[in-house]
Amino acid sequence: MKIVVPVKRVVDYNVKPRVKADNSGVETQGVKMSMNPFDEIAVEEAVRLREKGAASEIVVVTIGVAEAQPVLRTAMAMGADRAILVQTEAALEPLAVAKLLKTIVDRENPGLVIMGKQAIDDDMNATGQILAARLDWPQGTFASAVSVENGRITVTREADGGLETVDLALPAVVTTDLRLNEPRYATMPNIMKAKKKPLETIAADTLGVDLAPRLETVTVIEPPVRKAGIKVASAAELVGKLRDEAKVI
Amino acid sequence: MTTLVLIEAEGASIKKASLSAVAAARVFGAVDVLLVGAEGAQEAARIEGITRVLHADSTPPLAECIAALIADRAAQYDHIVSAATAYGKNILPRAAGLLDVQPITEVIEIIDADTFVRPIYAGNALATVRSRDAIKVLTVRNANFEAAKLGETASAPIESVSAAVEIPDARFVGIALTHSDRPELETARVVISGGRGLKDAENFKLLEPIADRLGAAIGASRAAVDAGFAPNEMQVGQTGKIVAPDLYIAVGLSGAIQHLAGMKDSRVIVAINMDPEAPIFGVADYGLVGDLFEVLPQLQAALEA
Ligand SMILES: Cc1cc2nc3c(=O)[nH]c(=O)nc-3n(C[C@H](O)[C@H](O)[C@H](O)COP(=O)(O)OP(=O)(O)OC[C@H]3O[C@@H](n4cnc5c(N)ncnc54)[C@H](O)[C@@H]3O)c2cc1C
Ligand SMILES: Cc1cc2nc3c(=O)[nH]c(=O)nc-3n(C[C@H](O)[C@H](O)[C@H](O)COP(=O)(O)OP(=O)(O)OC[C@H]3O[C@@H](n4cnc5c(N)ncnc54)[C@H](O)[C@@H]3O)c2cc1C
Numbered sequence: 154m155k156i157v158v159p160v161k162r163v164v165d166y167n168v169k170p171r172v173k174a175d176n177s178g179v180e181t182q183g184v185k186m187s188m189n190p191f192d193e194i195a196v197e198e199a200v201r202l203r204e205k206g207a208a209s210e211i212v213v214v215t216i217g218v219a220e221a222q223p224v225l226r227t228a229m230a231m232g233a234d235r236a237i238l239v240q241t242e243a244a245l246e247p248l249a250v251a252k253l254l255k256t257i258v259d260r261e262n263p264g265l266v267i268m269g270k271q272a273i274d275d276d277m278n279a280t281g282q283i284l285a286a287r288l289d290w291p292q293g294t295f296a297s298a299v300s301v302e303n304g305r306i307t308v309t310r311e312a313d314g315g316l317e318t319v320d321l322a323l324p325a326v327v328t329t330d331l332r333l334n335e336p337r338y339a340t341m342p343n344i345m346k347a348k349k350k351p352l353e354t355i356a357a358d359t360l361g362v363d364l365a366p367r368l369e370t371v372t373v374i375e376p377p378v379r380k381a382g383i384k385v386a387s388a389a390e391l392v393g394k395l396r397d398e399a400k401v402i
Numbered sequence: 403m404t405t406l407v408l409i410e411a412e413g414a415s416i417k418k419a420s421l422s423a424v425a426a427a428r429v430f431g432a433v434d435v436l437l438v439g440a441e442g443a444q445e446a447a448r449i450e451g452i453t454r455v456l457h458a459d460s461t462p463p464l465a466e467c468i469a470a471l472i473a474d475r476a477a478q479y480d481h482i483v484s485a486a487t488a489y490g491k492n493i494l495p496r497a498a499g500l501l502d503v504q505p506i507t508e509v510i511e512i513i514d515a516d517t518f519v520r521p522i523y524a525g526n527a528l529a530t531v532r533s534r535d536a537i538k539v540l541t542v543r544n545a546n547f548e549a550a551k552l553g554e555t556a557s558a559p560i561e562s563v564s565a566a567v568e569i570p571d572a573r574f575v576g577i578a579l580t581h582s583d584r585p586e587l588e589t590a591r592v593v594i595s596g597g598r599g600l601k602d603a604e605n606f607k608l609l610e611p612i613a614d615r616l617g618a619a620i621g622a623s624r625a626a627v628d629a630g631f632a633p634n635e636m637q638v639g640q641t642g643k644i645v646a647p648d649l650y651i652a653v654g655l656s657g658a659i660q661h662l663a664g665m666k667d668s669r670v671i672v673a674i675n676m677d678p679e680a681p682i683f684g685v686a687d688y689g690l691v692g693d694l695f696e697v698l699p700q701l702q703a704a705l706e707a
Contacts, residue, residue, distance in 0.1 A: 169659065170523040179527050191641075247495070248504040271641065275522050279495035279505050282465065286499025291466055291572035294492045297634065307575070311634050313488045314412070315579040319464065322571035331624060331641060332634055367504035371517065371530040379666055382687035388700035389707075391672065391690055399670045399687065401592070401649040402616060402705075 154264035154301075154323070155210045156199040159254050160192040160228050162221040163274040170274075176372045178244075179274070188224045191269025193231070194329040197336040198299065199267050200232035207301040208265070210234050214257050216250050216357065218242060229347035230339030236350065241357035245364060247275075251283035252362045258288060263324060265306065270295050270328040281328035291321035297332040403431035403515070404453070408472065408484040408493065411442025416449065418589040419485035421552075422544035424449055427483040429512055434479075436563070438468050447556035455560045466572045469496035471565040476501055476537055481515070486541035486644070487588070498539040505539040506531060508644075510546040524640040524663035544588060545646035545667060580633050587636065590619035592649045595638055595665070596631065597623035599654020599675065599694055606631040608698045609653065615705045621645065621665075623655040639664035654694045657682025674698075 164170055164179070165187040171180045188196075202208040213228040215221045216239040225236035239253050258266060271278035285292035293299070293308030297316065300307050301323070310317045311330045339347070357364065385391045395402045405427040409420035416437075427433050428451050436456045437446050443457040456475075461467050472482060472493070482497065484490030486508045498505035510528075511519035517532045518540065587593065594613050600606045606626065613620050622632035624639060638645055640663035650668035655661060657673070657680055665671070666685050673686035676693050683689040690697060 164523070166660070170526040172527045179523055246504045248499070248502070251499060273524065273640065276524065276640065277495075277505075277507050278491050279498070279507055282469075282492065282495035283499030283505075286469060286496045289570055291570040292492075292496065294465070295488060310492075311488065312577060313635060315577055315633070315635055317577040318575035320573040320575050325570075325572075330634075332628065367535050368506070368531040368533055371532055373522070373527050373529045376521070376525060376528050379671075379685045381684050382671075382689070384683075384689045384691060386690075388690065388697055389704045391688055391701065392704040392707075394688055395649065395670070395672070399649070401670050 154208045155212065155261060156202065156208045157258055157261055157263040157266045158192070158195050158199050158211060158213045158228065158233065159266070159268045159280070160196065160213050160215050160224055161189045161269070161272045162186050162215060162217055162224040163189045163272055166190055166273055172373055172375045176374055178370065178373050188227055189269050189272045191271060191329050193336040194331070194333050195267040195269055196228045196231050196233060197334045198329060201334065202301060203232070212237065212261055212263070214239065214254065216241060216245060216253050222352065225352055226347050227339060229350045230344040231337060234350065236352040238352065238354045239357050239360070240354055241364070243364060246366055246368055247277050247280040247283055248367060249362065249364045250280050251287055253357060253360055254284050255287050256360045256362060265323060266326045268326070268328055270330055281326050285326035288326070291325045293319055293321055293325060294328045295330040296327050297330050299327060299333070403480050404478065405430045405433050405481040405483055406472065406475065406479045407433055407435045408468070408482070408490060409435045409437050409446060410487070410489050411437060411439060411445070414441045414445060416442055416445050417485070418549050418586065419487050419544035421449065421549035422547040423483050423485040423542050424452060424550040426512060426542045426547040427481060428550070430481050430515055436472065439463060443560050444556050445552065447558045447560055448552040449558065450551045450553050452558050455558050456563045457560050458563050460564060462574050464572050464574050465493045465496050466569045467565060468493045469500055470567045470569050471563065472497040473500035474565050474567060479537060481538045481540065483540050483542060486543050490541045494539055494541050501537060501539065503535045503537055503539050504533070505541070506533060507541045509540050509542045521663070524659050525666065526659065543644055545644055580635060584613060585617065585619045587619040587621055587638070587643050588645055590645070590647055592616045592618035593621050593645050593647045593665070594618045594651040594653065595621035595623065595655060596626055596653045597655025598625035598629065600626065600631060603631045611702055612698065612705065615702065623661050626655070652682050652686070653698065655682060656680045657685065
C-alpha cells in the first residue's frame with residue numbers, strides 16, 4: 154500500500170507571530186519556518202506503518218513556494234521515499250489545497266492519506282475533511298491511534314467527551330492529533346540520504362484546478378493584549394481578592 | 403435568509419455549545435436546527451427563536467453520513483453553522499467540501515452575513531475575512547456567544563429527515579466517554595487546570611477537592627495530558643479546547659502560547675507557579691509564586707474558611 158502525506162511549511166511553533174504593519178497578514182519574511190508539527194506526526198505514522206509492513210511506499214506532498222523544499226527533505230530524512238512540490242506563490246485556502254491534493258491522489262492512487270488535523274498558522278482544521286469529501290472517501294479525523302488490517306483502518310479519535318473509534322474501508326483520509334506518536338528526529342546519515350531521494354516539482358496552475366480564493370482577508374490585527382495583574386502573597390489573600398475584588402467565587 | 407444549525411445532544415439534553423451556535427446564527431435570520439441521533443429532539447424543540455427541528459434519528463453518528471445529509475439539504479440555506487467542537491469540526495468542513503465551499507472555522511465574531519472574525523496563529527492575530535461563497539459554512543466558538551435559551555414548552559415542530567445518498571464505507575465502533583459529574587469544560591464558569599508541575603497522575607487529583615468546592619471543571623496542559631496525568635479531552639489550548647470562564651486557575655503550568663490560545667479570554671486568570679518568570683504570570687490577574695504542593699492545601703483551607 155502506498156501512503157500519501159501532505160505536509161505544510163509554517164512559521165515555527167517557537168516563534169511568536171507578528172502582525173504586519175499594514176494589517177494584511179502575519180509576517181513570514183525572515184522568520185524561522187518548519188514543518189507543521191501535526192504533519193511531522195503524520196510522516197512518523199506513515200513510516201511506522203511501513204515498518205510494520207502495512208505500507209510499501211510513502212510519498213510526501215507540499216503545496217507552496219520553492220522554499221518549501223526543505224520541509225520535503227526533512228520528511229524524506231524521517232523516512233518518506235519521494236516528494237512532490239506543487240509549486241505556487243499564492244496563499245491558498247484549504248478548499249484549493251484539497252483540490253490540488255486530490256489531483257495528486259488521483260495520480261498516485263494511494264491506499265491511505267495521512268495529514269495533520271490543523272496547520273498551526275491558519276488553524277483552519279479543514280483540509281483533510283474537505284479532501285475526504287472530494288475524494289468521496291471515509292475520514293478518521295483527530296486520530297490518536299490507528300491500525301491497518303485486511304483493507305480497513307481502525308481509527309481512535311479524540312472526540313469531545315472521550316475517545317471514539319471508527320472503522321473505515323481503505324482508501325481513507327486520516328488526520329493526526331498530538332497523541333498519535335512522537336516523531337523521530339532525522340539522523341545525519343538519513344539527512345544525507347534524503348538529499349538524493351527524488352523530488353518532483355509540478356506547477357500548480359498546470360493541474361486544472363480553480364485556485365481562486367473564496368475568502369477575502371479584510372484585516373489582520375493583533376488581539377487586545379492582556380496585562381499582568383498583581384502578585385498575592387498567600388492563598389488566603391488570593392481567596393480574599395477573588396471574593397471581594399473580582400467577585401468570581 | 404434561513405440558517406441551518408447542526409446541534410448535538412448529550413443524552414436527552416442539547417449541549418450548551420450548540421445553544422451558543424444557535425444564538426450566533428440568529429443574527430442571520432430564521433434558524434432550522436438539525437439533530438442527529440435518537441435522543442434530544444424534545445429539548446431541541448424548546449430552543450427559543452428556532453423555526454423547526456430536523457431530526458435525523460436513524461443517521462449514524464459519522465461525518466460521512468451527517469455531511470451528506472447537510473449537503474443534501476443545503477440549497478435551502480445561506481448559512482450552515484455549528485459549534486467549533488470536535489463534533490462540528492469533524493463534520494462541517496466535510497459538508498463544505500461536498501458543497502465546494504471554503505469553510506470558515508472557529509469564528510469569534512460575526513460582522514455581517516458575509517464577514518467574520520477568526521483567530522489565527524494560536525490567537526496571536528485576529529483575521530477578518532469576507533466570504534464570496536453563496537453558502538457560508540461556519541463553526542463558531544461558543545465562548546464568544548451567549549447560549550440560546552430553552553422555552554417552557556416544545557414549540558418548534560419536529561420533522562424527521564434522512565439522507566438519500568450513498569456514503570463511503572465507514573462504521574461507528576463506539577465511544578469511551580470519560581464520565582464526570584463536573585461541569586463541561588467548555589462551558590464551565592470556573593476552570594482549574596494543571597500542568598507538568600503536578601508531577602504525576604496521583605498528584606493531579608489534588609485539583610479535585612478545589613474543583614468540587616468551586617463547582618469547577620478540570621483542564622490540563624498538553625504536557626500533563628501527554629504524560630498521562632489527565633485524559634486528552636481535558637486539554638486546553640490551540641489544539642485542545644478553548645475556554646473563557648469567569649475564573650481560570652492555572653496550577654503548575656508555564657503558559658506556553660499554545661496553552662494561552664485556549665484560555666486567555668477568561669475573565670479572571672489566577673496563576674500558581676513557583677517560577678516567578680513563568681509566562682503565565684504575564685496574563686494572570688492574580689499571581690501566586692510558590693510551590694503548588696504547599697499552596698493547594700492552603701487554598702483549599704482558605705476556600706473552606
Ligand atoms: C483567511 C485566510 C487568510 C490567510 N492569510 C494568509 C497570509 O496572511 N499569509 C499566507 O501566507 N497565507 C495565508 N493564507 C493561506 C493559509 O496560510 C493556508 O495556506 C490555508 O488557509 C490552509 O489552511 P490551514 O493550513 O490552516 O489548513 P488546515 O486545514 O489547518 O491544514 C490541515 C492539514 O492540511 C495539509 N495542508 C494544508 N496546507 C497544505 C499545503 N499548502 N501543502 C500541503 N499540505 C497542506 C497539512 O497536512 C495540514 O496539517 C490565508 C488563508 C486564509 C483562509
Ligand atoms: C503543535 C503544538 C500544539 C500544542 N498545543 C497545545 C495545547 O493545545 N495546549 C497546551 O497546553 N499546550 C500545547 N502545546 C504544548 C506547549 O507548547 C507546551 O509544551 C505545554 O503547554 C507545556 O505544558 P506545561 O505548562 O504543563 O509544562 P511546562 O512548560 O513544563 O511548565 C510546568 C510549569 O510548572 C511549574 N512548576 C513545576 N513544579 C512546580 C511546583 N512544585 N509548584 C509550582 N509550580 C511548579 C514550572 O515552574 C513550570 O512553569 C502544543 C505544542 C505544539 C508544538
